[in-house]
Amino acid sequence: MSLRYAVLGLLARRPSTGYELTQTFDRSLSTSWHAGHSQIYPELAKLEAAGLINLVGEGARRSKTYGITDTGRAELRRWLVEAEPDRSQRSESGLRLFLTPLLDPADRMQTFERDLAHVEHELAALEALQADQADTAEPEVFAPQVDLGIRVNTVLRDWLREQIESASA
């Protein structure tokens, strides 16, 4: 059921085409929810049929821009505030980290190094995003979320570094 609200939520931020939504899922939302275009286009059709979004314009290359309706906005708010959150997660990286103690030290270090490289990359990207926001002087509403991302990734980075160091000691 979450895909529906992910799409609805992105359209509540600004009207977009399916193509733009696909990119946002890949970039901003990849650490929370993943969806490919083959899921997004059919979902847009369903949301439109349900009256939660509507077609607000057509552009070059057959592009179709959708916007959220008042009904859609009410339904999104209802879900965010009133629906009981499903706290279960699916994270292959988390699973790997959980199973890591099964590996012998050499293999384990190899996976930690790989994860560390990835986390450092993520962290750099988030810090660049934060710097961009500071530059544009606009009060970005999702600045706290970026900050949270930085903090979580910092904890992860430090933990990985400790694991690697304590093994080589």
Add this chain to the structure above:
Amino acid sequence: MSLRYAVLGLLARRPSTGYELTQTFDRSLSTSWHAGHSQIYPELAKLEAAGLINLVGEGARRSKTYGITDTGRAELRRWLVEAEPDRSQRSESGLRLFLTPLLDPADRMQTFERDLAHVEHELAALEALQADQADTAEPEVFAPQVDLGIRVNTVLRDWLREQIESASA
């Protein structure tokens, strides 16, 4: 494909019945990977057919205990070390946090309070688990993972508290 390795990984820790695996998924693995018993039993049958696990005993109430085979252990190691991790995640809570700025202040605070209560509960459970491990003096191999969980949840708790405080200021 991850369910296969989640089950294989749990059986690499110790031989278990499908019922025990279901409980482990619910308790220890719920923040990384979720699976119900209706997924687990068919997966055990597939893994056995593939020779990655085998039946090591049958107990009371028709229970069947499976253990990992050498082939299974090799396949698990190959996946953990050599397969490229899929970093995409699925977290409804993450999605909700991402969309939170769309809410008006009163609704936003309500969702933050709800999340804070949940995080504090999680944190208490993890700290109790850590204390248990310290008591038993056994060198628990997954103690670092528990520590990471505590750190991540602490960051989340502090962030939520800041959001709530900065709004009431």
Add this chain to the structure above:
DNA sequence: ACTTTACATGTCAAATACGACATGTCAAGC
């Protein structure tokens, strides 16, 4: 002119996951 790349939308079969239904075992309390 031609080719590559990014833009842009869609469908479909196969795999995966979810929730409900179904069945049976055993111990403990009443």
Add this chain to the structure above:
DNA sequence: GCTTGACATGTCGTATTTGACATGTAAAGT
């Protein structure tokens, strides 16, 4: 003796997700 609850395994229809296939548009480089 009976009932409740935890233990234990399974199936099945539906819904969701994935990856491959399919098609066309426009800009930019060569």
